Amino acid sequence: MDRARKLAGRAILRHLHRHQQARPVSVSSLRPTDTFPRRHNSAAPADQALMSSSVGFPSLDALIDATVPRSIRTGPMSLPIFDSGLTESQMLAHMQRLASKNKVFKSFIGMGYHGTFVPAVILRNVMENPGWYTQYTPYQAEIAQGRLESLLNFQTMISDMTALPMSNASLLDEGTAAAEAMAMCNNIQKSRRKTFLIASNCHPQTIDVCRTRADGFGLTVVAKDLKDFDYSGNDVCGVLVQYPGTAGEVLDYAEFVKDAHAHGVKVVMATDLLALAVLKPPGELGADIVVGSAQRFGVPMGYGGPHAAFLATSQEYKRMMPGRIIGVSMDSTGKPALRMAMQTREQHIRRDKATSNICTAQALLANMAAMYAVYHGPEGLKAIADRVHGLAGTFALGLKKLGTVTVQELPFFDTVKVNCDDAQAIADAAYKNEMNLRILDSNTVTVSFDETTTLEDVDKLFNVFACGKPVNFSAESLAPEVHSAIPSGLVRESPYLTHQIFNSYHTEHELLRYLHRLQAKDLSLCHSMIPLGSCTMKLNATVEMMPVTWPSFSDIHPFAPLEQTQGYQEMFNNLGELLCTITGFDSMSLQPNAGAAGEYAGLMVIRAYHIARGDSHRNVCIIPVSAHGTNPASAAMCGMKIVPVGTDAKGNINIEELRKAAEAHKDNLSALMVTYPSTHGVYEEGIDEICKIIHDNGGQVYMDGANMNAQVGLTSPGSIGADVCHLNLHKTFCIPHGGGGPGMGPIGVKKHLAPFLPSHPVVATGGIPAPEEAQPLGTISAAPWGSALILPISYSYIAMMGSKGLTDASKIAILNANYMAKRLENHYPILFRGVNGTVAHEFIVDLRGFKTTAGIEAEDIAKRLIDYGFHGPTMSWPVPGTLMIEPTESESKAELDRFCDALISIREEIAEIESGKADINNNVLKGAPHPPSLLMSDSWTKPYSREYAAFPAAWLRGSKFWPTTGRVDNVYGDRNLICTLLPVSQMAEEQAAANA
CATH class of the missing domain: 3.40.640.10 (Type I PLP-dependent aspartate aminotransferase-like (Major domain))
Incomplete structure (x- = not known):
């Protein structure tokens, strides 16, 4: 028997060998296999043919011809470079070549951008983690409790550091945050005062952004020295000052603020979060609005962004605040739950009456900054701030000992202003040592220190400023002689970051687990398609993301010389x-x-x-x-x-x-x-x-x-x-x-x-x-x-992708939308179609009739989709009572079918209400979503089974994403607006009061 098997095996091998020798090698088989379009565009040729046929067209191109008007069609696109597309390995090699052309010098430029250490646990588990970077804006709160908590941490951090009770969940950058604050001042004054004063010690980019933004509001921006501010015309709506100033000076604004308030003028203060670990906070100085950037809280400079800016103010102006605000509410079971507060401020609801364009957030970067504060805690942040201030003080003392230049005597935190005979010569000498300084004018430079600065860097600076003179001391030897440059009246005495979240996760193991606990509460593209119309939640490929965290891209100051x-x-x-x-x-x-x-x-x-x-x-x-x-x-x-x-x-x-x-x-x-x-x-x-x-x-x-x-x-x-x-x-x-x-x-x-x-x-x-x-x-x-x-x-x-890959992406996006619309049209009305009966890359499902027939609204369907493991489509926009669905080209036919099956199943659930089999007020849609805490409770009073609530589709038994709360009560949260973390004891009291 064994001999027979061996002979048969040898015969098979001889047969294979003969055929291998006979088959010629094709050129195509030698081409690279790591091509990208087939990884991004999910519909394979066979699926394209099947889906096109099901929509009623013999081919994908026939569908496109029927959908896109002939009068606007263009010929085949030909990209000037990358026409045929690079492979993934070629792309990484290309990006490495570009990265090698960037020179990462040590930055002492400052101006609102500072070197920082991104904790590796945050870099790997937030910035480089698709579980955090592929999420959508948290409109569906029940499947976004993780990042909502993190953003609430951010707001609490900003509120604590600035000593103001309200903060938003981030803005775009410090300059535009200042412009938003200017708009708030204009709104507070009901546009009756048309001048906005800016102190000349503000960052130049902030001044220019405000000037630009002021044009649209009909405001006049006047930038001048603080001592020249004039309120006599009674036309000033607000003022902007910098604390610390752009050249490093730390001024006591207490009397200035009192004077502005006496003239009915609101005070905006741009500040530095790390400085506020040791400086008296703006809220205690009387500022009305505080803005700034959280960049130096563990977010790389990245040649200018992205970074999370912030805006903090008083409760009085909460409805004028720009951007998103996260608030505490409760869910259908009375448990505390988070959600986006006051969504009636949204631009698609208020349109031209909106206080700002709310699509101005940097959530991922706000989460990184918040986790940086969680990781370091108040003591860690103060230690970093003290070290930075100490390095600046050591440098100032050393320059005084050298005697080759003059150090400005004003108080400072991290930036030292230096007067010298030839600023350019000093900067050039620093340049030769791969250090960038800021030249203020021909006789003035500033040197800004940060978390990444070392004693060795200070010694190199001494050699630069010595101008050839021997340096007979080291930074380390000077340290015992250094005293704080901050006046006693401006030293921070009030506590900050007292909540237990900022005092619990200071080891990597603990922070890692906290990050993953939050991540587990959030649905992202890691779990399922997010079919939001007009928001295009497509694949964010790993190879595209990789260069972002390379130091040659991430560690460069936005004002570095162009040759670097x-x-x-x-x-x-x-x-x-x-x-x-x-x-x-x-x-x-x-x-x-x-x-x-x-x-x-x-x-x-x-x-x-x-x-x-x-x-x-x-x-x-x-x-x-x-x-x-x-x-x-x-x-x-x-x-x-x-x-x-x-x-x-x-x-x-x-x-x-x-x-x-x-x-x-x-x-x-x-x-x-x-x-x-x-x-x-x-x-x-x-x-x-x-x-x-x-x-x-x-x-x-x-x-x-x-x-x-x-x-x-x-x-x-x-x-x-x-x-x-x-x-x-x-x-x-x-x-x-x-x-x-x-x-x-x-x-x-x-x-x-x-x-x-x-x-x-x-x-x-x-x-x-x-x-x-x-x-x-x-x-x-x-x-x-x-x-x-x-x-x-x-x-x-x-x-x-290259020219063809990009074109195919558009075609497949259109194919996917039409395929889904076709599958759903016998169950839901499709609201609009083109002249040939097709839709574009997205389509609208009309749900308005169900309110009459079953008491069901768009929100009920969106919440029930959560039980099926999906994020709801765009809800009630652009047409109230509808869902707008966009599948994108990155979703496979299997995933499209799964989503369609979920919606069809929900339609059957609606039919049971319409027929009277299910109660119109107490049914599986009104009860959705169903979190484990509800399903596992001792009592179950619903007229449908726990199993039906939790597992309405067969695929959910193999893998299910669980919501962490019941349906969140938005109205309660707006009536009881809480936008910072509450102590655990107070949360318990809030819950007890709600249940009562």
Whole structure:
């Protein structure tokens, strides 16, 4: 028997050997196997054919031809570089080459950006962890309790450090946070006072961002020395001061604040969180609003961002606060639960009446900063602050001993101002030692110290400032002689970070477990598709993310000399050229650091263009109701008058209504804001005609880039007729949402608008490619290239996908949406379709009828989807009582089917209510979601079984994501607004009171 087996085996081997010798090697088999598009675009050719057929088309291309209007189709896209796409290994090699062109010098520049150590446990488990960076904004609170707790930690940290009771959950950067505070001052004064004073000791980028933002509000910004502030005209709404100042000085603002208040003027104070570990906090000095950046709390400089800014104020102004606020409420069982507070401030609800554009958050970076505070605790933060202050003091003392320069005598925290004969010569000497200093003027430099500075660095600085003179001491030898430079009246005495969360997780093991406990409470793309319409939750590929944390990208100061950042500059130029090709525009600005900032920047470019032509009166902005929800808020921030136009029964812009509006306002028409495809999920046939109408009446066309995911490679804003468009890189181009930020919103423009693209006061920027002449509108973001650190993500995505891969991505996004719409159409009405019965890359499911037939609303279905393991689609926007679904090209047919099966199953649950089998008020949808605490309770009074509540679909038995709370009560939370951590004892009291 064994012999027979051996002979048979040998025969098989001989047969295989003969066939292997006979088969020629194909060229294709020798090509690299780590190609990227097949990993990103989930529908394989066989699935594409099957899905196209099920939708009623013989092929994917036939579906695309029926969906995208022929009049706007462009020929095959050909990228100027990376046309055929790099493989994953080639991309990493390319990024390593760019990284090698960046030089990481030791930074002593300061100006709001500082070296910091990102704790490795936070770097690996938050910044590099898809369980944290692929989450969506926490609108579905029941499956977001982890990051909501972390953001509440952030708010508590900011409130404690500033000594003000209210903080938001982050803003974009310090400059725009100051501009938001300026807008608050204007609102507090009901726009009656039109001057905003800024102290000349503020960071220059902050001053310029405020100047730009003031234009839209009709405010006048005056920057001058504090001693020259004049309130006699009774026209000042607010003042902004820096604490410590940009050159390092620490001033006592107590009397200044009293004087401002005596004149009815609000005081905004920009501050440094680490300094507040040892300095008297702004709230104790009387400041009304405090802003700043949390960057030095464990977030890398990253050539300018992303970083979490903050804004803190009093309870009095809570409804005027910009950005998102996390609050404490309770769930359906009476347990404490967190959620986003006061969502009626959202721009898609209040539109042009919104206090700001709320899509201005940096949640991922706020979580990192909060965890940095949790890890170090109050004692750890004070130790870091004392060390930094001690290093600065040691340096100042050493310079005095050298006698070659003069040290400014004003108190300081971490930045020493030095007067010398030749500032440039000092800076050049430092440069040769791979250290960057800040030159204030020809005779003044500043040297800013941070967490990464060492005693050896101070010794190197001594040698630089000695100008060839021998140094007979070391930094270490001077340390015993150093005394605090902070006056006793400004030393912080009040406690901070007293909550047990900031005093419990100071070992890596404990913090690791805390991070994973929070992560386990949050649904992310690690678990299932997040089918949010207009938000495009697509794959954030690992290879795209890897360069972000390389030191040659992450550890560079945004104001470092350009010759040290040649890798970044090459990437910026390449990315600008690629984006111009994709969009059909002539120039691109990378400065706007969020989609909201991009909208604002695009409109401000149009405004600057009209002003340059002598048409400053052109201030009317037409906005269809089908445009993206952030548009009206952005237009209002630019000082524009908004004229809405409606849509027809098919969801298309009513062209005749638009024509009448444009003609009626032709003398003052500034712009049209339009989203394409529309937020109704339709490629409108008349978009080119719409653009012509606006142009014929003297206006410019701003196209919102929220839906570029359905344009790339098929059409483009520039070819359609738009003059400017912002791009949500966190949507179409794969930057992760990070639980509500970061984002990037570059804008592309036609040639006539290119001169007006934003610049920067410290490092001049402009369009890529640069126009022949520049008349920049001002400064949009605090850093020259916005959140530069995350641009490698989009750059890598485009480079690996290549022209065909990007085009296929658009096609498959459209295919996936149509496949889902087809599967669902017999169960739910699909609200809008194009002329050939297809939808774009997203579609709207109409649920309004169920309120009458079963008492069921969109929220009930969204919450029941949680029991099926899914995040709900976009709810009740752009049409109330609907769900807007966008599957993206990254989701497989199996995942699309699973989501459709969940919705179909929910429709059957609704049918049971309609038939009377289930109670209209007490049913599985009204009771959703069902957390384990409810399912495992001793008593169960529901008219349906625990098993049916928890496992409505077979796949859930193999793997289920559990919500951690019952349905959260938003109304209770708004009526009892609590936006900081409560002690455990108080939480128990709150719960007992709620239950009573």
